Amino acid sequence: MEIHLLRIFALLALALVTSHAALSPEEYWKSVLPKTPMPKSVSDLLHQELIEEKGTSVNVGKGGVHVDAGKGKPGGTSVNVGGKGGGVDVHAGKGKPGGTSVNVGKGGVGVDTGKGKPGGTSVGVGKGGVSVHTGHKKKKPVVVKVNPGSPFNYVYAATEDQLHDNPTVALFFLEKNMHPGAEMNLHFTKSTETATFLPRHVSESIPFSSKKMPEILSRFSVKPGSTEAELMEKTIKECEEPGIRGEEKYCATSLESMVDFSTSKLGKDVRAISTEVEKETQFQKYTIAPGLKKMGGNKAVVCHKQSYAYAVFYCHSTETTRAYVVPLKGADGTKAKAVAICHTDTSAWNPQHLAFKVLKVKPGSVPVCHFLPEDHIVWTQN
Numbered sequence: 001m002e003i004h005l006l007r008i009f010a011l012l013a014l015a016l017v018t019s020h021a022a023l024s025p026e027e028y029w030k031s032v033l034p035k036t037p038m039p040k041s042v043s044d045l046l047h048q049e050l051i052e053e054k055g056t057s058v059n060v061g062k063g064g065v066h067v068d069a070g071k072g073k074p075g076g077t078s079v080n081v082g083g084k085g086g087g088v089d090v091h092a093g094k095g096k097p098g099g100t101s102v103n104v105g106k107g108g109v110g111v112d113t114g115k116g117k118p119g120g121t122s123v124g125v126g127k128g129g130v131s132v133h134t135g136h137k138k139k140k141p142v143v144v145k146v147n148p149g150s151p152f153n154y155v156y157a158a159t160e161d162q163l164h165d166n167p168t169v170a171l172f173f174l175e176k177n178m179h180p181g182a183e184m185n186l187h188f189t190k191s192t193e194t195a196t197f198l199p200r201h202v203s204e205s206i207p208f209s210s211k212k213m214p215e216i217l218s219r220f221s222v223k224p225g226s227t228e229a230e231l232m233e234k235t236i237k238e239c240e241e242p243g244i245r246g247e248e249k250y251c252a253t254s255l256e257s258m259v260d261f262s263t264s265k266l267g268k269d270v271r272a273i274s275t276e277v278e279k280e281t282q283f284q285k286y287t288i289a290p291g292l293k294k295m296g297g298n299k300a301v302v303c304h305k306q307s308y309a310y311a312v313f314y315c316h317s318t319e320t321t322r323a324y325v326v327p328l329k330g331a332d333g334t335k336a337k338a339v340a341i342c343h344t345d346t347s348a349w350n351p352q353h354l355a356f357k358v359l360k361v362k363p364g365s366v367p368v369c370h371f372l373p374e375d376h377i378v379w380t381q382n
Contacts, residue, residue, distance in 0.1 A: 025197050025255040041274035041375050045196045045311050172355040175342045175367040180290045187283040197311040200254040210236050220309040231307040245348040249316040262301045262379040265317040269382045275374045277336040289327040296380030305375040320345035323378050342369040
Protein backbone atom coordinates (compact mmCIF):
# COMPACT_ATOMS: atom_id res chain seq x y z
CA MET A 1 0.00 0.00 0.00
CA GLU A 2 3.08 2.20 -0.19
CA ILE A 3 1.84 3.92 -3.31
CA HIS A 4 -1.11 5.48 -1.47
CA LEU A 5 1.08 8.35 -0.32
CA LEU A 6 1.47 9.40 -3.93
CA ARG A 7 -2.21 9.18 -4.75
CA ILE A 8 -3.18 11.74 -2.14
CA PHE A 9 -0.63 14.38 -3.11
CA ALA A 10 -3.25 16.06 -5.27
CA LEU A 11 -5.67 16.27 -2.33
CA LEU A 12 -2.94 17.51 0.01
CA ALA A 13 -1.83 20.09 -2.51
CA LEU A 14 -5.37 21.33 -2.98
CA ALA A 15 -5.79 21.49 0.79
CA LEU A 16 -2.65 23.62 1.05
CA VAL A 17 -3.84 25.97 -1.65
CA THR A 18 -7.51 26.32 -0.74
CA SER A 19 -7.53 26.06 3.06
CA HIS A 20 -5.88 28.81 5.06
CA ALA A 21 -8.40 29.39 7.86
CA ALA A 22 -8.91 25.79 8.98
CA LEU A 23 -6.59 24.34 11.63
CA SER A 24 -4.16 21.70 10.43
CA PRO A 25 -4.53 18.24 12.04
CA GLU A 26 -1.49 18.93 14.23
CA GLU A 27 -2.84 22.32 15.32
CA TYR A 28 -6.21 20.74 16.09
CA TRP A 29 -4.53 18.18 18.34
CA LYS A 30 -2.72 20.92 20.24
CA SER A 31 -5.88 23.00 20.62
CA VAL A 32 -7.95 20.11 22.04
CA LEU A 33 -5.18 18.22 23.86
CA PRO A 34 -2.57 20.82 24.89
CA LYS A 35 -1.18 18.58 27.66
CA THR A 36 -1.19 15.31 25.72
CA PRO A 37 2.02 14.49 23.82
CA MET A 38 1.46 13.20 20.32
CA PRO A 39 2.74 9.62 19.80
CA LYS A 40 5.39 9.10 17.15
CA SER A 41 3.00 6.76 15.33
CA VAL A 42 0.69 9.75 14.83
CA SER A 43 3.30 12.39 14.04
CA ASP A 44 4.81 10.09 11.42
CA LEU A 45 1.52 10.29 9.55
CA LEU A 46 1.56 14.08 9.52
CA HIS A 47 5.07 15.20 8.62
CA GLN A 48 5.75 14.49 4.99
CA GLU A 49 9.23 15.11 3.66
CA LEU A 50 7.84 16.29 0.35
CA ILE A 51 5.67 18.97 1.95
CA GLU A 52 8.07 20.12 4.66
CA GLU A 53 11.20 20.25 2.53
CA LYS A 54 12.44 23.76 1.81
CA GLY A 55 11.90 25.06 -1.66
CA THR A 56 8.71 23.12 -2.22
CA SER A 57 6.26 24.64 -4.67
CA VAL A 58 2.69 23.59 -5.43
CA ASN A 59 1.07 24.43 -8.74
CA VAL A 60 -2.56 23.66 -9.49
CA GLY A 61 -3.67 24.05 -13.06
CA LYS A 62 -5.80 22.50 -15.77
CA GLY A 63 -3.26 19.74 -16.28
CA GLY A 64 -3.48 18.57 -12.68
CA VAL A 65 -1.24 19.23 -9.67
CA HIS A 66 2.52 19.61 -9.79
CA VAL A 67 4.62 19.51 -6.62
CA ASP A 68 8.31 20.25 -6.85
CA ALA A 69 10.64 19.88 -3.84
CA GLY A 70 14.12 21.26 -4.03
CA LYS A 71 13.52 22.52 -7.54
CA GLY A 72 16.64 22.78 -9.59
CA LYS A 73 18.80 21.03 -7.00
CA PRO A 74 20.33 17.58 -7.37
CA GLY A 75 18.17 14.97 -5.72
CA GLY A 76 15.04 17.11 -5.89
CA THR A 77 11.67 15.37 -5.99
CA SER A 78 8.85 16.17 -8.35
CA VAL A 79 5.31 14.86 -8.30
CA ASN A 80 2.89 15.21 -11.17
CA VAL A 81 -0.76 14.32 -10.72
CA GLY A 82 -3.23 14.22 -13.59
CA GLY A 83 -0.63 14.55 -16.30
CA LYS A 84 -0.75 13.20 -19.80
CA GLY A 85 -0.75 9.61 -18.61
CA GLY A 86 -3.79 10.13 -16.43
CA GLY A 87 -1.99 8.89 -13.32
CA VAL A 88 0.74 9.91 -10.91
CA ASP A 89 4.39 10.29 -11.86
CA VAL A 90 7.13 10.78 -9.28
CA HIS A 91 10.83 11.32 -9.85
CA ALA A 92 13.29 11.59 -6.97
CA GLY A 93 16.82 12.68 -7.72
CA LYS A 94 16.13 12.83 -11.43
CA GLY A 95 19.17 12.12 -13.50
CA LYS A 96 21.20 10.80 -10.59
CA PRO A 97 22.24 7.18 -10.17
CA GLY A 98 20.10 5.41 -7.61
CA GLY A 99 17.19 7.80 -8.07
CA THR A 100 13.66 6.58 -7.46
CA SER A 101 10.84 6.71 -9.95
CA VAL A 102 7.25 5.79 -9.26
CA ASN A 103 4.66 5.55 -11.98
CA VAL A 104 0.98 5.02 -11.36
CA GLY A 105 -1.15 4.57 -14.41
CA LYS A 106 -3.94 2.53 -15.87
CA GLY A 107 -1.78 -0.57 -16.04
CA GLY A 108 -1.08 -0.72 -12.31
CA VAL A 109 1.80 0.38 -10.11
CA GLY A 110 5.50 0.15 -10.80
CA VAL A 111 8.29 1.25 -8.48
CA ASP A 112 11.95 1.19 -9.48
CA THR A 113 14.81 2.18 -7.19
CA GLY A 114 18.27 2.62 -8.63
CA LYS A 115 17.05 2.02 -12.16
CA GLY A 116 19.63 0.34 -14.30
CA LYS A 117 21.87 -0.51 -11.36
CA PRO A 118 22.52 -4.02 -10.05
CA GLY A 119 20.58 -4.70 -6.88
CA GLY A 120 17.84 -2.21 -7.70
CA THR A 121 14.44 -2.79 -6.13
CA SER A 122 11.15 -3.10 -7.97
CA VAL A 123 7.69 -3.44 -6.47
CA GLY A 124 4.69 -4.70 -8.39
CA VAL A 125 1.12 -4.61 -7.14
CA GLY A 126 -1.36 -6.98 -8.74
CA LYS A 127 -4.28 -9.30 -8.03
CA GLY A 128 -2.10 -12.01 -6.52
CA GLY A 129 -0.68 -9.80 -3.81
CA VAL A 130 2.39 -7.57 -3.59
CA SER A 131 5.63 -8.90 -5.00
CA VAL A 132 8.97 -7.37 -4.09
CA HIS A 133 12.08 -8.04 -6.17
CA THR A 134 15.41 -7.01 -4.66
CA GLY A 135 17.55 -7.52 -7.73
CA HIS A 136 18.87 -10.92 -6.63
CA LYS A 137 17.86 -13.51 -9.22
CA LYS A 138 18.37 -16.50 -6.94
CA LYS A 139 15.92 -15.33 -4.29
CA LYS A 140 12.18 -15.72 -4.67
CA PRO A 141 10.02 -12.58 -4.47
CA VAL A 142 8.19 -11.87 -1.26
CA VAL A 143 4.43 -12.16 -1.61
CA VAL A 144 2.15 -10.35 0.81
CA LYS A 145 -1.26 -12.06 0.97
CA VAL A 146 -4.51 -10.38 1.87
CA ASN A 147 -6.10 -11.95 4.96
CA PRO A 148 -9.92 -11.95 5.13
CA GLY A 149 -10.18 -10.53 8.65
CA SER A 150 -8.07 -8.49 11.04
CA PRO A 151 -7.05 -10.33 14.25
CA PHE A 152 -8.08 -7.17 16.11
CA ASN A 153 -11.66 -7.38 14.88
CA TYR A 154 -13.24 -9.86 17.27
CA VAL A 155 -16.19 -10.95 15.11
CA TYR A 156 -13.92 -12.93 12.76
CA ALA A 157 -12.98 -16.59 13.00
CA ALA A 158 -9.36 -17.61 12.57
CA THR A 159 -8.20 -18.76 9.15
CA GLU A 160 -5.61 -21.42 8.37
CA ASP A 161 -3.25 -18.73 7.05
CA GLN A 162 -3.49 -16.87 10.36
CA LEU A 163 -2.74 -20.01 12.38
CA HIS A 164 0.41 -20.83 10.43
CA ASP A 165 3.43 -18.63 9.74
CA ASN A 166 1.68 -15.47 10.90
CA PRO A 167 3.52 -13.11 13.29
CA THR A 168 0.21 -11.87 14.79
CA VAL A 169 -0.24 -15.31 16.38
CA ALA A 170 2.53 -14.53 18.88
CA LEU A 171 0.91 -11.24 19.85
CA PHE A 172 -1.77 -12.98 21.95
CA PHE A 173 -1.08 -14.14 25.51
CA LEU A 174 -2.72 -14.54 28.93
CA GLU A 175 -2.62 -11.70 31.43
CA LYS A 176 -1.27 -14.00 34.16
CA ASN A 177 1.83 -14.60 32.02
CA MET A 178 2.68 -10.89 31.83
CA HIS A 179 5.28 -10.25 34.53
CA PRO A 180 8.99 -9.31 34.76
CA GLY A 181 11.18 -12.20 33.67
CA ALA A 182 8.53 -13.76 31.44
CA GLU A 183 9.75 -14.69 27.97
CA MET A 184 7.82 -14.43 24.72
CA ASN A 185 8.70 -15.06 21.09
CA LEU A 186 7.73 -11.94 19.18
CA HIS A 187 8.24 -10.22 15.87
CA PHE A 188 7.74 -6.46 15.82
CA THR A 189 7.72 -5.27 12.22
CA LYS A 190 7.88 -1.74 10.92
CA SER A 191 4.72 -0.76 9.13
CA THR A 192 4.87 -0.69 5.34
CA GLU A 193 1.81 1.55 5.24
CA THR A 194 2.69 5.08 4.15
CA ALA A 195 -0.88 6.33 3.84
CA THR A 196 -1.11 9.64 5.67
CA PHE A 197 -3.82 11.67 7.37
CA LEU A 198 -5.92 13.98 5.26
CA PRO A 199 -7.30 17.14 6.87
CA ARG A 200 -10.86 16.51 8.05
CA HIS A 201 -12.47 18.90 5.59
CA VAL A 202 -10.78 16.98 2.77
CA SER A 203 -11.54 13.44 4.01
CA GLU A 204 -15.18 14.35 4.64
CA SER A 205 -15.51 15.47 1.03
CA ILE A 206 -14.60 11.94 -0.16
CA PRO A 207 -17.19 9.13 -0.08
CA PHE A 208 -16.52 6.35 2.44
CA SER A 209 -19.19 3.75 1.76
CA SER A 210 -19.31 0.29 0.19
CA LYS A 211 -22.12 1.61 -2.02
CA LYS A 212 -19.71 4.16 -3.48
CA MET A 213 -16.76 1.84 -4.21
CA PRO A 214 -16.63 2.54 -7.98
CA GLU A 215 -16.46 6.28 -7.30
CA ILE A 216 -13.85 5.83 -4.55
CA LEU A 217 -11.62 3.62 -6.68
CA SER A 218 -11.89 6.05 -9.58
CA ARG A 219 -11.02 8.97 -7.29
CA PHE A 220 -7.73 7.30 -6.31
CA SER A 221 -6.99 5.67 -9.69
CA VAL A 222 -7.24 2.18 -8.18
CA LYS A 223 -8.05 -0.60 -10.62
CA PRO A 224 -11.22 -2.56 -9.70
CA GLY A 225 -10.35 -6.13 -8.76
CA SER A 226 -6.76 -5.27 -7.81
CA THR A 227 -5.26 -6.11 -4.43
CA GLU A 228 -5.47 -2.47 -3.40
CA ALA A 229 -9.16 -2.36 -4.33
CA GLU A 230 -9.82 -5.50 -2.29
CA LEU A 231 -8.04 -4.06 0.76
CA MET A 232 -9.91 -0.77 0.54
CA GLU A 233 -13.27 -2.49 0.17
CA LYS A 234 -12.49 -4.81 3.10
CA THR A 235 -11.65 -1.81 5.29
CA ILE A 236 -14.91 -0.06 4.47
CA LYS A 237 -17.00 -3.19 5.03
CA GLU A 238 -15.36 -3.82 8.42
CA CYS A 239 -16.13 -0.22 9.35
CA GLU A 240 -19.78 -0.68 8.36
CA GLU A 241 -20.29 -3.86 10.37
CA PRO A 242 -21.88 -3.49 13.84
CA GLY A 243 -19.63 -3.81 16.87
CA ILE A 244 -19.79 -6.68 19.34
CA ARG A 245 -21.77 -6.43 22.58
CA GLY A 246 -20.26 -3.88 24.96
CA GLU A 247 -18.19 -2.21 22.26
CA GLU A 248 -18.62 1.17 20.61
CA LYS A 249 -16.81 1.28 17.30
CA TYR A 250 -15.95 4.10 14.94
CA CYS A 251 -13.75 4.45 11.87
CA ALA A 252 -11.80 7.70 11.97
CA THR A 253 -10.95 9.03 8.52
CA SER A 254 -8.95 11.95 9.92
CA LEU A 255 -6.86 12.72 12.98
CA GLU A 256 -9.42 15.30 14.07
CA SER A 257 -12.23 12.73 14.05
CA MET A 258 -10.08 10.26 16.02
CA VAL A 259 -9.41 12.92 18.65
CA ASP A 260 -13.12 13.77 18.86
CA PHE A 261 -14.22 10.14 19.23
CA SER A 262 -11.60 9.33 21.87
CA THR A 263 -12.27 12.44 23.97
CA SER A 264 -16.04 11.91 23.73
CA LYS A 265 -15.53 8.56 25.50
CA LEU A 266 -12.72 9.45 27.90
CA GLY A 267 -12.72 13.23 28.36
CA LYS A 268 -9.79 15.50 27.50
CA ASP A 269 -7.47 14.47 30.33
CA VAL A 270 -6.07 11.53 28.35
CA ARG A 271 -2.91 9.77 27.27
CA ALA A 272 -2.29 8.46 23.78
CA ILE A 273 0.54 5.98 23.35
CA SER A 274 1.78 3.35 20.92
CA THR A 275 4.40 0.62 20.83
CA GLU A 276 7.96 1.81 20.20
CA VAL A 277 10.79 -0.50 19.15
CA GLU A 278 14.44 0.54 18.70
CA LYS A 279 14.75 -1.27 15.40
CA GLU A 280 13.05 -3.93 13.34
CA THR A 281 14.28 -7.41 14.21
CA GLN A 282 13.66 -10.97 13.20
CA PHE A 283 11.27 -13.22 15.11
CA GLN A 284 13.08 -13.68 18.42
CA LYS A 285 12.75 -14.15 22.17
CA TYR A 286 11.89 -11.08 24.25
CA THR A 287 12.05 -10.88 28.04
CA ILE A 288 9.75 -8.59 30.05
CA ALA A 289 11.99 -6.19 31.97
CA PRO A 290 11.18 -4.46 35.26
CA GLY A 291 8.95 -1.39 34.99
CA LEU A 292 5.65 -2.81 33.71
CA LYS A 293 2.96 -0.13 34.20
CA LYS A 294 -0.82 -0.21 34.07
CA MET A 295 -2.45 2.77 32.35
CA GLY A 296 -5.61 4.48 33.61
CA GLY A 297 -8.68 2.48 34.63
CA ASN A 298 -10.59 -0.24 32.80
CA LYS A 299 -11.88 2.03 30.05
CA ALA A 300 -9.90 2.65 26.89
CA VAL A 301 -10.17 3.50 23.23
CA VAL A 302 -7.96 1.42 20.95
CA CYS A 303 -7.39 2.52 17.35
CA HIS A 304 -6.01 0.15 14.71
CA LYS A 305 -4.58 1.48 11.44
CA GLN A 306 -6.31 0.06 8.38
CA SER A 307 -5.24 -0.51 4.79
CA TYR A 308 -6.62 2.37 2.77
CA ALA A 309 -5.66 5.12 0.34
CA TYR A 310 -5.21 7.55 3.24
CA ALA A 311 -4.93 7.05 7.01
CA VAL A 312 -8.05 5.39 8.44
CA PHE A 313 -8.22 4.00 11.98
CA TYR A 314 -10.71 1.44 13.26
CA CYS A 315 -11.35 2.59 16.84
CA HIS A 316 -13.35 0.81 19.51
CA SER A 317 -14.19 1.78 23.06
CA THR A 318 -14.92 -0.69 25.85
CA GLU A 319 -15.12 -0.63 29.63
CA THR A 320 -13.66 -4.11 30.00
CA THR A 321 -10.11 -3.33 28.91
CA ARG A 322 -6.84 -2.91 30.77
CA ALA A 323 -3.87 -1.27 29.08
CA TYR A 324 -0.21 -1.70 30.02
CA VAL A 325 3.17 -0.37 28.93
CA VAL A 326 5.51 -3.36 28.87
CA PRO A 327 9.31 -2.91 28.70
CA LEU A 328 10.91 -5.66 26.63
CA LYS A 329 14.47 -6.68 25.83
CA GLY A 330 15.19 -8.88 22.83
CA ALA A 331 17.72 -11.68 22.65
CA ASP A 332 19.84 -9.43 20.41
CA GLY A 333 19.65 -6.55 22.93
CA THR A 334 16.92 -4.61 21.13
CA LYS A 335 14.72 -2.68 23.57
CA ALA A 336 11.04 -1.98 23.16
CA LYS A 337 8.20 -0.33 25.04
CA ALA A 338 5.23 -2.37 23.93
CA VAL A 339 1.60 -1.47 24.53
CA ALA A 340 -0.40 -4.45 25.76
CA ILE A 341 -4.21 -4.56 25.80
CA CYS A 342 -5.99 -7.07 28.04
CA HIS A 343 -9.66 -7.80 27.42
CA THR A 344 -11.37 -8.89 30.62
CA ASP A 345 -14.64 -9.93 28.95
CA THR A 346 -14.35 -11.91 25.72
CA SER A 347 -17.72 -13.63 25.97
CA ALA A 348 -19.06 -11.79 22.89
CA TRP A 349 -16.09 -12.66 20.66
CA ASN A 350 -16.34 -15.19 17.85
CA PRO A 351 -15.66 -18.60 19.52
CA GLN A 352 -13.34 -19.41 16.60
CA HIS A 353 -11.28 -16.20 16.98
CA LEU A 354 -7.53 -16.50 16.53
CA ALA A 355 -6.80 -15.73 20.22
CA PHE A 356 -8.84 -18.68 21.45
CA LYS A 357 -7.20 -21.01 18.95
CA VAL A 358 -3.70 -19.92 19.94
CA LEU A 359 -4.24 -19.82 23.71
CA LYS A 360 -6.59 -22.83 23.83
CA VAL A 361 -9.13 -21.06 26.05
CA LYS A 362 -12.87 -20.46 25.76
CA PRO A 363 -14.67 -17.11 25.31
CA GLY A 364 -15.24 -15.31 28.60
CA SER A 365 -13.05 -17.68 30.64
CA VAL A 366 -9.90 -15.61 31.23
CA PRO A 367 -8.54 -12.17 30.27
CA VAL A 368 -6.95 -12.28 26.81
CA CYS A 369 -4.09 -9.92 26.02
CA HIS A 370 -2.25 -8.84 22.90
CA PHE A 371 0.50 -6.42 22.00
CA LEU A 372 -0.26 -3.59 19.59
CA PRO A 373 1.79 -3.04 16.42
CA GLU A 374 3.68 0.24 16.21
CA ASP A 375 1.09 2.02 14.08
CA HIS A 376 -1.83 1.33 16.45
CA ILE A 377 -2.82 3.69 19.28
CA VAL A 378 -4.39 3.27 22.71
CA TRP A 379 -6.14 6.12 24.52
CA THR A 380 -6.67 6.02 28.29
CA GLN A 381 -7.60 8.44 31.03
CA ASN A 382 -4.78 9.90 33.10
